[in-house]
Amino acid sequence: MYNEIFDLTGKKAIVTGGAGDLGASMVDGLVRSGADTVIIDLSDRGEELAKKYRDQGFGVWAVKTNLGDREELERNFAKAVELLGGRVDILVNSAGIQIRHPSELFPLEDWDKVIEINLTATFRCCQLAAQRMLEQGKGKIINVASVLSFFGGYTVPAYAASKGGVAQLTKAFANEWAAKGININAIAPGYYMTHLNDGIRNNQARREEFLSRIPQKRFGDVEDISGIVVFLASAASDYVNGAVIPVDGGFTGR
Numbered sequence: 001m002y003n004e005i006f007d008l009t010g011k012k013a014i015v016t017g018g019a020g021d022l023g024a025s026m027v028d029g030l031v032r033s034g035a036d037t038v039i040i041d042l043s044d045r046g047e048e049l050a051k052k053y054r055d056q057g058f059g060v061w062a063v064k065t066n067l068g069d070r071e072e073l074e075r076n077f078a079k080a081v082e083l084l085g086g087r088v089d090i091l092v093n094s095a096g097i098q099i100r101h102p103s104e105l106f107p108l109e110d111w112d113k114v115i116e117i118n119l120t121a122t123f124r125c126c127q128l129a130a131q132r133m134l135e136q137g138k139g140k141i142i143n144v145a146s147v148l149s150f151f152g153g154y155t156v157p158a159y160a161a162s163k164g165g166v167a168q169l170t171k172a173f174a175n176e177w178a179a180k181g182i183n184i185n186a187i188a189p190g191y192y193m194t195h196l197n198d199g200i201r202n203n204q205a206r207r208e209e210f211l212s213r214i215p216q217k218r219f220g221d222v223e224d225i226s227g228i229v230v231f232l233a234s235a236a237s238d239y240v241n242g243a244v245i246p247v248d249g250g251f252t253g254r
Helices: 002-006 021-032 045-055 070-083 108-136 157-180 195-201 204-211 222-233
Strands: 012-016 036-041 060-064 090-093 139-144 182-189 244-247
Touching: 012 021, 012 070, 012 108, 021 036, 021 045, 021 090, 021 222, 036 045, 036 070, 045 060, 060 070, 070 108, 090 108, 090 222, 108 139, 108 157, 108 182, 139 157, 139 222, 157 182, 157 244, 182 222, 195 204, 222 244
Parallel strands: 012 036, 012 090, 036 060, 090 139, 139 182, 182 244
Antiparallel strands: none
C-alpha cells in the first residue's frame, strides 16, 4: 500500500527538546509510525513521556541533558545512540529557548544562551548524527527553524538570529551530505499556542494582530506539527533536501 512509504518501523530516532510542547508532538508522530526513539531534554517530563510509551509497548527512552553544556551534550548523545543499539536513522533538533529584551538592552549573556542552545547545539547534534549516518550510507535530519528564519521578530534578536542560522546551516549541510545519503531539511513553525508564545497568548491585542496575519485564522495546534516530521523522516521525502518548510497556516505567504 502507498502508506508504506511513511512507515518508520525499525528506524532509530533521537529528538532533542522532545519533552516540549511541539517536541512531544514530534515524538508522538515518530513513535506511532514505528520508530524507536530517545528523547534528549533537560526536563523531567522526558522520562515521564518515555515511560508512558514504554507502558504501551513502544521503544522510547529519555536522557536528561543540558544542551548548553557541550561536554554533557557529547556524552549523552553517545548514550542515546547506545540505547538505540548503536544506530541513528533520524535526528530531530527541536530544542530551543527564547528570551525577550529590547534589542538595545539585550544582555550578552542571554544572547550567548540562546545561540548556544538554538544554533550551536543544533550544529553539533547534526555533526554527531551525520558521522553515524555517513557510515550507514543513509539518514534523515530534521531541524526546527521558525518563521523568524524569514522575519526579524520583535525584542527577540538572538532568537531570530539563531533561527536564521538554523535555516542556513541546514542548506549548508545539505550541499555536502545530500549525495552521501543524508536528507537534511528544516521546518519553520509559525505561531502555536505553546509556552514559547506566552507573550502572544496572554495578550488579547497581540493575539488578534497575529490572527489577522494568518490566512487560516487560527494558531497552530501541537498536533499540526507531527505530520511534516513523519514525512521528512520517511522514504516519502527521499528527494527533499536543503528545504526550509513553513508550517504556519499560510503566515509566510501573507
